[in-house]
Amino acid sequence: MLRRPSSTLASSARLPAATASNGLGTVYATTVVHPAREGGPYNVALIDCDEGFRLMSRVEGIAPEAVRIGMRVKFRVHRPGGDESPYPVFVPMEGA
Amino acid sequence: MDGLQRGSAAIVGVAESDLGAVASEMSPIDLMAQGVHRALADCGLGLRDVDGLLCATAQSRTSGLALAEYLGISPAFVDTTILGGSSFMFHVSHAQAALTLGLCKVAVIAYGSTQRTVGRRHASVREYNPYETRFRPFLPSTAYALAASRHMHRYGTTREQLAAVAVAAREWALLNPVAWEKKPLTIAEVLSARMISYPFTVRDCCLVTDGGGAVIMTTAERAASLKKAPVYVLGCGQAITHANISSMPDLTVTGALESGRAAYAMAGLAPKDIDVVELYDAFTINTILFLEDLGFCPKGEGGRFVADGRIAPKGSLPVNTNGGGLSYCHPGMYGLLLLIEATRQLRHECGARQVADCATAIAHGNGGVLSSQSTVILGTEAAV
Numbered sequence: 001m002l003r004r005p006s007s008t009l010a011s012s013a014r015l016p017a018a019t020a021s022n023g024l025g026t027v028y029a030t031t032v033v034h035p036a037r038e039g040g041p042y043n044v045a046l047i048d049c050d051e052g053f054r055l056m057s058r059v060e061g062i063a064p065e066a067v068r069i070g071m072r073v074k075f076r077v078h079r080p081g082g083d084e085s086p087y088p089v090f091v092p093m094e095g096a
Numbered sequence: 097m098d099g100l101q102r103g104s105a106a107i108v109g110v111a112e113s114d115l116g117a118v119a120s121e122m123s124p125i126d127l128m129a130q131g132v133h134r135a136l137a138d139c140g141l142g143l144r145d146v147d148g149l150l151c152a153t154a155q156s157r158t159s160g161l162a163l164a165e166y167l168g169i170s171p172a173f174v175d176t177t178i179l180g181g182s183s184f185m186f187h188v189s190h191a192q193a194a195l196t197l198g199l200c201k202v203a204v205i206a207y208g209s210t211q212r213t214v215g216r217r218h219a220s221v222r223e224y225n226p227y228e229t230r231f232r233p234f235l236p237s238t239a240y241a242l243a244a245s246r247h248m249h250r251y252g253t254t255r256e257q258l259a260a261v262a263v264a265a266r267e268w269a270l271l272n273p274v275a276w277e278k279k280p281l282t283i284a285e286v287l288s289a290r291m292i293s294y295p296f297t298v299r300d301c302c303l304v305t306d307g308g309g310a311v312i313m314t315t316a317e318r319a320a321s322l323k324k325a326p327v328y329v330l331g332c333g334q335a336i337t338h339a340n341i342s343s344m345p346d347l348t349v350t351g352a353l354e355s356g357r358a359a360y361a362m363a364g365l366a367p368k369d370i371d372v373v374e375l376y377d378a379f380t381i382n383t384i385l386f387l388e389d390l391g392f393c394p395k396g397e398g399g400r401f402v403a404d405g406r407i408a409p410k411g412s413l414p415v416n417t418n419g420g421g422l423s424y425c426h427p428g429m430y431g432l433l434l435l436i437e438a439t440r441q442l443r444h445e446c447g448a449r450q451v452a453d454c455a456t457a458i459a460h461g462n463g464g465v466l467s468s469q470s471t472v473i474l475g476t477e478a479a480v
Contacts, residue, residue, distance in 0.1 A: 029249075029347055031241035032294040033234045044233050044293075046242055046342055056228045056342040065294065069249040087230050 023075030025049040025090065032064040043067050047090055061091040097189055097332045102362055103480040105192040106319035106326035109139030109312030110436040115425045116276050117212050118306040124155040125162045127208030131310035132167060139312050140323035141202060146312075148173040148194055148203030150187040153308075154220040154428055155209060163206060173200035179336065180463020181376055184311070184432040185470030189332035191313045201314065205435075208308030209427035216304055220428055225340055234293050236378065237301055239341035239465035241293035244381040246347040248295065250396065253384065255295050257399035259286035261380040262299050262422050264408035269419025271409060271449035276303055277423040300380040302420075307427035311435050316480075327439045328480050330365065330456070331473035333358025341465045348396075351469035352389035352460060359458070359471040360391075367391035370473070371454035372441045373413060374434040376462035377420040383407070386460055387415070390471065414451045417441060431461035435472065442476050455479045 030045040043064035048054050059067040060076070073090035080086070111134030113127035128151055136142060149171040151159045160176040173194045177186050184205055191203040211219035222235060233239065247253045263283055269275035281299065289297035319326035335351030335358075338344045360366060367390060375386040384398030392413065393401040401407075407415035418424045418437040425433060438457035440446050455478045461470045 029242040029246045031238055031245055032291075033232065033238055034291040034293070035234075036290075041291075042232065044231050044238050044242070046347075054342060056231050056233065058231055069245060 021049050021051050021075070024093070025073055025075070027059065027067060027069050027071045027073060028054060030059070030067045030069060041065070045090070047073060055088070057088055057090055059090050059092065097334070097358055097362055100189060100192055100332060100362060101196065102330045102364065103328045104316055105195045105313055106316050106328045107311055107313055107435065107439050107474065108319045108322045108324065108326055109135040109141065110439045111135040111138050111309055112274070112433065112436060113208060113308040115274055115307040116305050118210060120213060122210060122213070122306070124153045124208035124210055124308065125159070125166050127210070127306070127308035128153070128159070128163050128206040128310065129166050131208065131308050132204050132206050135204065135310040135312045138324065141312060143167055143169060145202045146204050147171050148191060148200030150175045150191055150203060151206040152176055152178040152183040152187070152429060153208055171200065173203065179468040181378065181429040181431045182461030182463035182468045182470040183429060184435060185332070185459065185461035185472045186334055188313070188329060188435065188472050189334065189470075192329050192332065195313060195315050201318065203313045204310055205313065205432065206308070206310040207427075207429060207432040209429065210306045211428045212304055212306045216428070228340055228342060236465050237293040237296055240379040240381055241296050242341055243347040243385070243466060244295050244379070247381060247384065247399070250348055251399065253399035255287055256283055257403050258295060258300055258380040258384070259283045260402045260405070261377065261383045261407070262286045264402065264405065264411070265377060265416050265420040265422040267408045268417050268449055269423035272419050272424055275419040275424040276305055277419065296379060302378045302422055302426035302430070305425050305427055307425045307433070309432055309436055311432065311439070325443060325477065327442045327474050327476065329472065330475045330479065331359035331361070331363030332471070333362070334468070334470040336468045338467050339464060344466060348385070350385050350389050350466050352386050352471065355469040355471040356390040356460070359473050363473040365456065365473060370456050370458045372417060372438060372451050372457035373415045374438045374457060374459045375416060376431060376434060376460060377416055377422050378426070378430070378462060380422070382462060383415065385466070386462070390458065390460060409449065417446065417449050417451060429463070431463070434459040434461060438474050442474060
């Protein structure tokens with residue numbers, strides 16, 4: 001993820017060309033979006049993965065407003081179905 | 097900024113276009129041109145004097161061509177740098193450089209937007225980002241909400257403190273005859289308004305209006321002979337840190353730290369020397385972040401700093417004296433209107449909201465999602 005093949009960072013010591021993550025991370029920032037029209041509130045969060053990169057995602061499996069900064073989370077594949085490709089979401093780590 | 101001389105160029109004319117909800121047939125270029133004509137009248141210059149054109153709008157990819165054609169001019173110097181709402185502060189430094197290098201003699205900086213009339217989706221189309229779009233962030237609100245969540249977590253900033261920013265802006269707006277909002281606002285009303293992206297309710301978010309305007313700049317030498325007292329450019333600074341919020345290094349520290357340092361260094365001034373503060377308040381957290389990063393209070397203290405009316409009309413630091421993007425006008429790229437208000441304050445033209453005895457002002461622009469920051473320090477003859 002976060003592949004940017006032409007980035008100068010990709011060939012530097014700061015960031016390897018590709019990083020395999022163990023899928024564990026910490027919530028860095030979180031919000032709950034309240035759509036004006038259809039659908040209920042949902043979480044949007046920035047997750048700091050243990051390997052040192054950050055990505056936008058959401059934390060599922062708990063109420064969106066229960067997501068807390070500092071919460072330990074683990075990666076899960078979300079499969080939207082249809083023609084849409086899967087993408088990464090997170091769930092709280094057990095016991096965290 | 098290195099290479100620019102404090103006081104070498106000045107703002108000599110300013111004007112807003114029609115604001116709020118403009119006539120339905122008006123285009124962004126109509127509003128730019130309206131602003132240019134009014135700003136030229138403000139300083140006693142004519143279109144024949146204009147040989148530098150700087151402009152930006154989200155609604156025209158080649159606004160420099162459109163505006164030059166509309167005005168019937170063929171300017172020697174053109175710059176359509178577009179970096180979001182701070183674009184016009186970037187334009188000030190570019191105009192100052194062009195004027196002092198002799199690339200042009202009179203530069204206009206123009207902006208126009210009809211985002212309220214045509215709808216925000218049509219005015220500013222969101223670019224697809226494979227790493228963000230699928231999570232449905234409500235941008236730009238969600239990005240700023242994430243920054244607010246981090247500030248609240250790290251420094252104990254509260255929703256009530258955020259609301260105090262909106263209430264102060266509203267109090268200033270009630271002193272501004274052309275402000276969009278006309279009714280008083282309380283902390284409780286901010287907190288209980290419709291939630292947008294936690295912790296922001298709709299009252300923590302800027303307005304969605306039409307609007308625009310223009311600023312005329314020339315060399316200090318030429319400025320001295322024009323209609324009104326010149327407002328000199330004392331300092332400029334800029335910084336870009338990211339494009340998307342997931343790539344912002346630290347959500348509690350903005351590029352205003354660097355842009356402010358550069359502007360203060362060029363001006364030879366410190367925060368304590370600034371009389372009027374105009375900050376790009378797209379969201380309530382902005383005012384808090386920029387007060388901190390521009391040195392008006394220590395990092396982390398912004399929430400406590402704005403509580404109890406310190407930045408309101410009766411407070412000790414005049415901030416966003418036109419009512420801000422929160423309560424006066426926010427056409428999408430609001431920075432130009434900050435330059436206009438700072439200039440008018442320094443000319444003592446602001447009526448009920450006039451700050452007494454002011455000689456220096458800071459106009460700080462923000463673009464994208466805290467992405468581009470540009471600071472301009474202005475001063476009267478007495479401050480040069």
